[in-house]
Amino acid sequence: MALSYKARRRWSLVILLVGLPLYIVAAVTVVGLLDRPPVLVELAIYIGLGVLWALPFRFVFRGVGKPSDDAQTKRK
Secondary structure, three states, X not given: OOOOHHHHHHHHHXXXXXXXXXXXXXXHHHHHHOOOOOHHHHHHHHHXXXXXXXXXXXXXXOOOOOOOHHHHHHHO
8 A cells, every 4th residue: 555645744744743752752761661771782772773763664754855746747
C-alpha cells in the first residue's frame, strides 16, 4: 500500500510532533532505569536509539521535502 504525497506529509508531521517526543521520553526512561553507565556508553546508547527510531519510518519521510509530482506537472 503506497501512501500519497499528501498522506506522507501528514504522517511525517504526526510522527515528528507526537511520536518523536514520546520516543525520547521512553528512551530516557529506559536508560534511567539502568545504573548510570559511563558517559561514552550512554552517548552510544542515545545515538543508537536516535538512529533506530527512524528506520521503520524511512518510507514516510522519503521525498517529503521535495515538491509533489502533482505540483511539478501543474507548473509545466
